[in-house]
């Protein structure tokens with residue numbers, strides 16, 4: 001049900017990426033679909049979320065989620081947002097593909113199926129962030145936007161941040177259309193290796209692109225843990241938009257600090 005990363009096992013820090021096991025949703029969202037925006041029974045999603053919150057020992061009234069639109073906007077989450085989007089769809093916060101907070105006892109949640117979860121923690125200023133980086137967010141530099149927002153809002157120094165690049169479409173499987181490759185090339189001119197051609201198809205390395213973005217804004221490479229799990233390869237373990245042809249659920253990334 002929960003995958004955790006050694007980089008984020010730190011005092012007072014709560015984090016996880018969920019798998020697709022351990023829930024109650026029926027196919028094609030089977031079983032631990034964490035998203036109310038999928039064509040799933042909301043009662044099933046609520047039960048799935050309750051199980052995850054219970055496993056993490058967090059109060060649903062302290063969880064927040066925003067709308068996700070493949071943008072690069074970052075929202076600073078405040079105490080008054082507690083519970084928004086935690087157990088229903090109507091209360092979800094307005095769109096922001098990255099959430100950051102330094103408030104203890106607030107847990108940030110975002111949902112994924114092949115897009116890259118970025119989880120960030122500043123152990124010095126005690127602040128956290130989560131970002132949703134598909135190819136669009138990656139091209140828009142959402143990782144950098146998140147780090148810069150933490151810097152501005154909390155005084156976080158990028159050199160102090162630790163980060164996880166979570167399970168996502170891997171360079172082994174993630175082929176992209178020519179118009180997408182063109183935008184990637186334009187955004188990452190200095191790193192042509194992020195795109196590789198095999199058998200007439202162009203494959204994009206989302207993991208390396210997001211790692212490069214974080215490194216470019218000052219996060220030390222050895223403080224970034226790349227999970228290296230390809231969701232398309234492991235569609236039995238993680239929801240994969242690509243592997244399912246689009247009909248599937250969403251897994252979640254959660255991060256926050258206990259009081």
Ligand SMILES: [Zn+2]
Pocket residue numbers: 169170171172173174230231232233
């Ligand atoms: Zn793969």
